[in-house]
Every structure is written in structure tokens, then in C-alpha cells.
Amino acid sequence: MKRRDFLKSVSGLAAASALTPAPAIWSSAKAQARSETLLIVSESGPNNLDIHGVGTNVPGYEVSWNCYDRLISHEMKSGPGGVPYYDRDKFKPELAEDMKVGDMSVTFKLKKNAKFHDGAPVTAKDVKWSLDRAVSVGGFPTFQMGAGSLTKTEQFVIVDDNTVRIDFAKKDRLTLPDLAVIVPCVVNSELVKKNASEKDPWGLEYTKQQTAGSGAYKVTKWTAGTEVVMERNDEWAGGPLPKVKRVIWRMVPQAGNRRALLERGDADISYDLPNKDFVELKDSGKLNIVSVPYSNGVQYIGMNVKIAPFDNPKVREAVACAIPYQKIMDAVLFGLAKPMFGAAADKATEVAWPQPTKYVTDIAKAKALLAEAGHPNGFETTLSFDLGFAGVNEPLCVLVQESLAQIGIKTTINKIPGANWRTELNKKVLPLYTNVFSGWLDYPEYFFIWCYDGKNSIFNTMSYQSKAMDEYIAGAVDAAAIGNTAKYDTDVKGFVDLAFKDIPRIPLYQPYVNVAMQKNVSGYQYWFHRRLDYRALVKA
Amino acid sequence: MLTMIGKRLMFAIPSLIGVVIVTFLLTRALPGDPAAYFAGPAASKEAIEQIRKKLGFDKPLIEQFFRYTNDLAHGDFGTSLTTGQPVATEIRNRLPASAELTLLGLIVSVTIAIPLGVLAATRPGSWIDHLCRVTTTAGVSLPVFFTGLVLVYLFYFRLGWSPAPLGRLDVFYSAPTHVTGFYLIDTLIARDLEAFRSALSQLILPAATLAIFSLAPIARMTRASMLAVLASDFVRTARASGLSPSTVIVTYAFRNAMLPVITTLSMVFSFLLGANVLVEKVFAWPGIGSYAVEALISSDFAPVQGFVLTMAVMYVLLNLFIDILYGVIDPRVRLEG
Numbered sequence: 001m002k003r004r005d006f007l008k009s010v011s012g013l014a015a016a017s018a019l020t021p022a023p024a025i026w027s028s029a030k031a032q033a034r035s036e037t038l039l040i041v042s043e044s045g046p047n048n049l050d051i052h053g054v055g056t057n058v059p060g061y062e063v064s065w066n067c068y069d070r071l072i073s074h075e076m077k078s079g080p081g082g083v084p085y086y087d088r089d090k091f092k093p094e095l096a097e098d099m100k101v102g103d104m105s106v107t108f109k110l111k112k113n114a115k116f117h118d119g120a121p122v123t124a125k126d127v128k129w130s131l132d133r134a135v136s137v138g139g140f141p142t143f144q145m146g147a148g149s150l151t152k153t154e155q156f157v158i159v160d161d162n163t164v165r166i167d168f169a170k171k172d173r174l175t176l177p178d179l180a181v182i183v184p185c186v187v188n189s190e191l192v193k194k195n196a197s198e199k200d201p202w203g204l205e206y207t208k209q210q211t212a213g214s215g216a217y218k219v220t221k222w223t224a225g226t227e228v229v230m231e232r233n234d235e236w237a238g239g240p241l242p243k244v245k246r247v248i249w250r251m252v253p254q255a256g257n258r259r260a261l262l263e264r265g266d267a268d269i270s271y272d273l274p275n276k277d278f279v280e281l282k283d284s285g286k287l288n289i290v291s292v293p294y295s296n297g298v299q300y301i302g303m304n305v306k307i308a309p310f311d312n313p314k315v316r317e318a319v320a321c322a323i324p325y326q327k328i329m330d331a332v333l334f335g336l337a338k339p340m341f342g343a344a345a346d347k348a349t350e351v352a353w354p355q356p357t358k359y360v361t362d363i364a365k366a367k368a369l370l371a372e373a374g375h376p377n378g379f380e381t382t383l384s385f386d387l388g389f390a391g392v393n394e395p396l397c398v399l400v401q402e403s404l405a406q407i408g409i410k411t412t413i414n415k416i417p418g419a420n421w422r423t424e425l426n427k428k429v430l431p432l433y434t435n436v437f438s439g440w441l442d443y444p445e446y447f448f449i450w451c452y453d454g455k456n457s458i459f460n461t462m463s464y465q466s467k468a469m470d471e472y473i474a475g476a477v478d479a480a481a482i483g484n485t486a487k488y489d490t491d492v493k494g495f496v497d498l499a500f501k502d503i504p505r506i507p508l509y510q511p512y513v514n515v516a517m518q519k520n521v522s523g524y525q526y527w528f529h530r531r532l533d534y535r536a537l538v539k540a
Numbered sequence: 541m542l543t544m545i546g547k548r549l550m551f552a553i554p555s556l557i558g559v560v561i562v563t564f565l566l567t568r569a570l571p572g573d574p575a576a577y578f579a580g581p582a583a584s585k586e587a588i589e590q591i592r593k594k595l596g597f598d599k600p601l602i603e604q605f606f607r608y609t610n611d612l613a614h615g616d617f618g619t620s621l622t623t624g625q626p627v628a629t630e631i632r633n634r635l636p637a638s639a640e641l642t643l644l645g646l647i648v649s650v651t652i653a654i655p656l657g658v659l660a661a662t663r664p665g666s667w668i669d670h671l672c673r674v675t676t677t678a679g680v681s682l683p684v685f686f687t688g689l690v691l692v693y694l695f696y697f698r699l700g701w702s703p704a705p706l707g708r709l710d711v712f713y714s715a716p717t718h719v720t721g722f723y724l725i726d727t728l729i730a731r732d733l734e735a736f737r738s739a740l741s742q743l744i745l746p747a748a749t750l751a752i753f754s755l756a757p758i759a760r761m762t763r764a765s766m767l768a769v770l771a772s773d774f775v776r777t778a779r780a781s782g783l784s785p786s787t788v789i790v791t792y793a794f795r796n797a798m799l800p801v802i803t804t805l806s807m808v809f810s811f812l813l814g815a816n817v818l819v820e821k822v823f824a825w826p827g828i829g830s831y832a833v834e835a836l837i838s839s840d841f842a843p844v845q846g847f848v849l850t851m852a853v854m855y856v857l858l859n860l861f862i863d864i865l866y867g868v869i870d871p872r873v874r875l876e877g
Contacts, residue, residue, distance in 0.1 A: 033712055047621065047624040057622075223826065224623030252824045253824060254705075260693070260705075261705075458585065
């Protein structure tokens with residue numbers, strides 16, 4: 001290149017870059033599109049549009065929920081703070097128009113006008129194929145189906161073109177609710193089968209990239225890691241036609257930018273901002289802020305009961321007395337959580353979960369207990385947490401570390417990367433850690449099966465095993481299946497009391513789902529999966 | 541010339557093979573179990589084992605490696621687990637986004653840095669020299685994500701001059717038909733001026749962020765190299781012969797001072813391309829840097845390997861290009877040398 005040309009072109013570019021264009025002014029068509037479109041911003045997006053896929057992540061569940069239908073869904077009720085909240089006990093038909101529950105089976109009549117996005121009618125064949133798929137593909141969907149005793153393809157029977165019967169493997173209270181979670185969605189079987197291959201008989205590769213359902217929305221464009229665009233399905237038969245025509249869901253990794261987008265009015269909804277931002281947004285009053293406790297979810301401090309000195313219940317109790325509960329609520333969560341500690345001493349145990357323990361911060365008592373346990377000078381251990389949720393976990397652990405030091409327990413904080421966290425939990429070698437667990441099905445026994453049962457599932461992170469506990473849990477499950485309320489209540493109280501007495505895990509609080517939206521957006525509903533339901537949202 | 545290029549490319553093959561082996565082993569040595577990560581929050585041990593089998597991670601390492609190289613030979617980089625897309629497609633889609641941003645940032649930076657460096661060198665100790673020193677020090681000492689956030693706060697949040705930091709185009713524009721992958725060029729080809737405007741306004745803040753950061757090495761290198769050349773004998777001779785100062789500086793000194801600047805430029809470019817992860821994060825830019833980092837965080841092997849391999853190939857090509865450019869600027873430089 002000639003130097004003269006070079007310099008000329010350089011100065012030309014300098015002039016061009018000096019012309020800062022103002023942001024584009026909306027043409028009227030664009031303004032129209034904007035008023036009918038909901039712009040959602042969140043940190044991460046789906047990796048698969050089908051919940052039956054291999055390793056579909058949580059944002060992928062949101063797509064499935066809005067783009068596929070299930071046979072039944074839940075009614076709404078008024079929840080905490082007047083927020084519409086799904087009603088655990090009341091089902092409403094979605095693809096089914098009628099549901100008859102028999103002694104050992106349930107029969108669904110399908111809506112005659114229900115159509116898939118490509119116009120094909122939804123038939124009993126599709127329902128059976130989809131449920132067969134859910135129990136056969138393995139991984140998370142199959143295990144979720146199993147939680148409701150839905151395990152074999154023979155359980156799903158085609159009665160006629162519009163009727164499906166589901167046979168119960170055994171009496172289980174969780175079978176019906178399990179049919180209303182995200183997993184048993186109905187897939188367009190003909191379309192998917194056409195795109196399946198021998199290696200992939202369930203067509204998972206096809207549904208990973210596009211939605212093949214009958215739901216209220218369909219994905220029209222998906223750029224992984226960048227955006228998902230969904231258009232309303234005007235033919236939707238599952239319920240009243242949604243108000244929002246188009247949903248654009250953009251991934252904005254920076255929390256600060258998500259907040260700026262909300263405050264400038266460019267984004268309509270964001271639901272994963274740090275607690276501090278939510279509190280500030282709430283105080284500023286410019287936005288609609290909704291905070292609802294996670295259903296059946298608790299953040300806790302766990303102790304591995306197989307590792308000394310936590311095998312000693314006195315030590316565990318001492319730790320429970322030394323946790324700075326209130327400080328965590330104030331300094332880490334900015335009050336955006338429901339305390340699970342400090343119940344009045346004379347309060348009777350309820351038939352409910354989660355419920356608060358009676359523990360409060362009492363350093364003197366903790367010291368005494370520790371001395372009684374034979375560790376008057378304390379001991380050393382590590383305190384682990386998942387870096388994937390460092391925003392809450394890190395300050396929480398620092399506070400716990402500080403407080404435990406007062407009773408002589410010296411802790412080293414061990415930060416575990418998100419990718420590694422589950423592996424470490426699975427090994428069950430962490431002595432002391434914080435974690436959160438929440439169950440989709442909102443039943444106390446469901447939580448306890450995962451977290452306290454001697455079968456030692458991955459979420460029984462404490463390796464807690466107790467014969468009495470297992471008996472209570474099994475008793476409650478059986479009593480619920482046959483509707484024996486008195487026995488059920490005794491057993492639930494029994495396992496809650498035992499969990500608090502043996503205290504292998506110390507409940508801290510019930511986290512909140514925090515959603516921030518513009519003032520003109522309404523209709524937010526809380527669902528057990530904690531993702532957004534676009535079908536009820538309204539943008540004025 | 542062509543045989544030279546061919547030879548250079550041949551030399552690159554062993555290093556590429558090395559890169560393939562090292563990245564494969566390194567990603568396998570990472571802590572974290574992708575099967576457990578992707579089995580989801582409610583997975584049992586059996587579910588994790590099933591996922592592991594599906595992903596092929598239950599096979600011995602050597603078998604995994606041969607499968608991987610075999611796929612590579614067929615142009616298949618594997619599939620990302622986090623985004624669910626084939627890695628080759630993703631890189632093809634994302635590389636232009638990063639390249640467009642980096643190139644624009646670099647052009648802005650060069651436009652400012654080279655004149656600044658030249659002026660600083662010709663008037664050492666003057667106010668312009670101090671200005672050069674202050675800007676470069678400030679530019680290099682401000683972390684990119686900080687500059688990015690400050691720019692967003694100021695120009696988007698406070699002043700409202702800049703559009704929302706939501707990636708390459710405003711939400712309500714659709715992307716132009718893919719020709720080069722550079723939106724500025726593609727929108728012009730599609731004669732969609734409104735989209736061009738939108739793409740340009742989205743680019744300004746992130747490009748400025750990168751420019752501020754890359755000013756320092758270029759300006760400092762220009763200044764140092766100009767100073768050295770200006771002190772050399774042939775410049776003295778030129779001056780003594782009564783040539784005008786501008787002829788001396790522009791014709792004789794500047795051209796000779798360009799070589800080290802070009803070297804720095806190539807380094808800055810390749811560095812920026814890989815390292816603008818933070819800028820991409822701040823501006824929700826769908827580039828390859830953020831793609832690779834996200835993959836790394838979730839122990840997603842395929843994209844990491846694909847990213848490293850792509851970067852290695854780009855390095856090789858870039859170095860070759862720079863070497864050829866040397867020959868054009870200074871005929872004394874030979875490729876063999």
C-alpha cells in the first residue's frame with residue numbers, strides 16, 4: 001500500500017467514525033411490532049428445545065412449557081402477596097377435555113379441536129407415543145416420570161382415537177401431579193417419526209432444534225446463546241388465546257446491563273438479577289417487582305454424618321446454634337427470602353414443608369454443646385459451596401465461617417466450580433457445605449424421599465440414614481396413597497421432628513423467585529418450575 | 541512466492557497436530573464431569589451414567605481421541621452441549637461477529653494511535669507527547685469490562701445516545717442475508733440502510749471499548765520506533781540535504797518505522813480476537829470469545845477444542861499475512877529470512 005493512500009484512507013475512516021448516528025427512530029410499523037412483542041432478558045438461554053433431550057438445561061424447560069401441551073395442568077389460586085400461584089391440588093384440562101380418575105387408572109378424553117402447529121390433529125396415538133418416549137429416553141425425563149410411578153410403556157393405553165387410559169403401577173398420590181409437570185408433554189408423533197433415524201428412534205435430534213407440539217407458542221427462530229423468538233399459535237386449543245403475539249427472549253450475560261435495560265424501559269421482563277438490584281428496583285418503584293418463595297425449596301447448611309466430627313449429633317446441634325441466621329437474611333439476601341429458623345419454642349410441628357426450625361443464633365449454647373461433644377477447643381474443617389451461585393453462596397459462607405470461628409470451629413472455604421459441583425456432591429465427601437434443593441412436586445414426602453431417605457439419593461448430601469426416618473417416609477407415602485389423613489399427618493410430623501432433632505442439614509431460608517417487569521406488563525403466574533408462563537402475560 | 545507460502549503452510553501442520561493433541565488432553569484433564577452437569581438438577585446416579593454413555597464418555601480415552609480426530613478429518617468439530625449446536629456451524633456464525641468488532645476496534649485504534657505516536661515522536665517532551673503518554677497509560681490500565689460498563693452507563697443509561705447493548709442488531713431488525721457475515725457489509729449489499737445504521741450504532745460502543753484498550757501498544761510502539769528511526773543516519777542525511785521536514789518524516793522515517801508497528805498490530809489483533817470475551821459479555825455480543833468461555837465453565841469439550849483449533853489456524857494465517865506485508869513495506873525483508 002502506498003503511504004499516501006494509506007494516510008488518506010485512515011483520515012477518511014476517522015471522519016466516518018466521528019459521525020455518531022443517533023439510535024434508530026422507530027418507524028410506525030416497528031412501534032406496532034414493539035407493542036405486540038414481549039422482550040425478555042435473562043442470563044442464559046436454552047440448549048435444547050425439547051425437555052426429553054439429552055441434558056436439556058433449565059431455560060429449555062421454559063420453551064417446552066410454553067410450546068407444548070400436557071393432558072392436564074393446574075388451576076391458579078392467590079399465593080403469597082396476592083401473586084397468582086399454581087394450585088397444587090386442582091387440575092384443569094389442557095389437551096384433555098375430560099379426566100376420569102378410577103381406582104387403578106385414569107382416563108382422558110382429548111379435545112377434538114386440538115391441533116399441532118403443522119395442522120395435524122392431536123390423537124391418542126400421539127399421546128401414547130409421547131408418554132412412551134418420556135419413560136424410554138432415559139436421563140432426567142424418565143426419572144421424573146418414575147417419581148410418579150410412571151415407568152412402563154404398557155401403562156399408557158389407547159382406548160380409541162380420542163381416548164387414552166393411564167394404568168397405575170401402584171397407588172401413588174404423585175401420579176396425577178406428575179402428569180401435570182413439564183415432562184409428559186405431547187409431541188407431534190408423525191412429524192417427529194418422519195425425522196427420526198435408526199440411531200435416534202425418538203427423533204431427539206429433530207425436536208432439539210424445533211418445536212413439534214400443539215402449545216400456545218412455537219419457536220420461529222433460535223440462535224443458541226443469543227436469542228429465542230416465539231410466535232403465538234392462534235389455533236391453540238389448550239386455553240384462552242394468549243395476549244402476547246410474539247416473545248423475544250434475549251440472553252444478556254451482564255446483570256448490570258439487564259438492570260439498565262429494564263430501567264431504560266427497553267426490556268419488558270428479567271428474572272435473574274442479584275438480590276441487591278431487586279431490592280433497589282423495588283424501592284425505586286419504577287417497575288413491577290414480584291417476589292415469591294420457591295415452592296418446596298430450602299437453602300441449607302449440610303453436614304456429612306459419615307465424617308467425624310459431624311457423626312456426633314451434639315456437634316451438628318452446636319453448628320445449628322452458631323449459624324448467623326438473621327445476618328444472612330439481612331446482609332446476603334436483603335430480606336428477599338423466607339426465614340426457616342427461629343420458630344417460637346412452643347410452636348407445634350405442622351403438617352407442611354418447608355417449615356422453620358426452632359434454632360436461633362446462640363453462641364454460648366453452641367460452645368456448651370461443643371464442649372459436651374468432646375470438642376471444647378473446636379476443630380478444623382472445610383466449608384464448600386457452588387461457585388455457580390456465588391452471588392449468594394460466597395457472602396453466606398463468609399458469614400458462617402466468621403460465626404463458627406467464635407465457637408472454635410476453624411473453616412477453610414472451598415469454592416467449587418458449577419460444572420464440578422454435582423460431581424462433588426455425588427461423591428458425598430464434603431464435610432460441611434451449603435446448597436439448595438427444591439422439588440417440582442410440592443409434597444413434604446417428595447422432598448424427604450430425595451433428601452433424607454436411607455436410599456441415599458444424590459440429594460441426601462449428608463449420607464443420612466435412619467431406620468425411623470425411612471419408616472416415617474414410607475408410612476406417609478402409603479397413607480397418602482390410600483387417603484389415610486390421620487396416619488399421614490402423624491408420619492409427616494414424625495419425619496419433620498426427626499429431621500430437626502438429628503439435624504443433619506440446617507434449613508436457613510426459602511429462597512425467592514424474583515421477577516422484575518415493566519409497569520405495563522401484568523399477568524405473572526408462579527409455577528412449580530419457576531419459569532415464565534407467557535400464556536398469561538399481558539402487555540398493555 | 542507461492543512455493544514460499546506453501547512451505548510456510550506445511551510447517552504449520554505439525555504445530556496444528558500438536559494443538560489437537562494438547563487441547564484434547566487438556567479438556568479431558570479439566571475438573572468437572574460433563575455428564576453430571578448435563579444430567580440436570582434432579583438426576584440420580586443411573587441418570588448420570590446413561591448420559592455419560594450417550595455422550596460417549598464411558599469409552600477409553602484413546603478411543604475417544606481417535607473418534608475425535610476421525611470426526612475432525614471429516615470437518616466435524618462435534619456438538620456443543622451448552623448450546624446444542626454443531627461447533628463448526630457456531631464458529632462459522634460467531635467468528636464474523638468477533639472479527640467485525642475487532643477489526644473496527646483496531647481501525648479506530650490505529651487511526652488515533654499512529655498519528656498520536658508519530659506526533660509524539662517528532663516533538664518529544666511537548667504537550668502532545670504527554671497526551672500520548674497519558675492516553676496510553678489510561679487505556680491500558682483500565683480493564684476492558686470496566687471501560688465497557690462505564691461507556692454503557694454513560695452513553696446508554698444516562699444519556700440515551702447509544703442503543704441498548706443487546707448484541708449486533710436492534711431486537712426488531714432481522715439480520716441481513718449472510719454474505720460475508722459482517723453486518724456492516726451485508727446490510728449494504730442488501731441495501732437496507734436502516735439495518736446498516738442499527739448495526740453501526742450497535743458497534744460503536746464495543747469497538748470504542750476495544751480501541752481504548754489497544755491504543756497503548758500501538759501508540760507506544762509507533763513512538764519508540766519513530767524515535768529510533770528519526771535518530772538514524774539516513775534521516776540526518778535527508779535533513780542535511782534540505783528536504784522539507786514533512787518529506788523527511790512521512791516519506792523516509794515513517795515507512796521505515798512501520799515494521800515493528802505492523803508486528804505489534806498483528807499481535808494486538810490476534811490477542812483482541814481471543815481476549816475480547818469481556819467486551820462480548822458486556823455487550824451481549826454473539827462472538828467466539830464468550831462462546832469458548834461459557835463452554836469452558838460448563839466442561840463442554842467440543843467448543844473449547846474447536847475454538848483453540850480455529851485460533852491456531854488463524855494465528856498461522858495471520859503470521860503468514862504479516863510476513864508477506866513486511867516484504868511489501870520493506871523490500872529488503874525476504875520471506876526466507
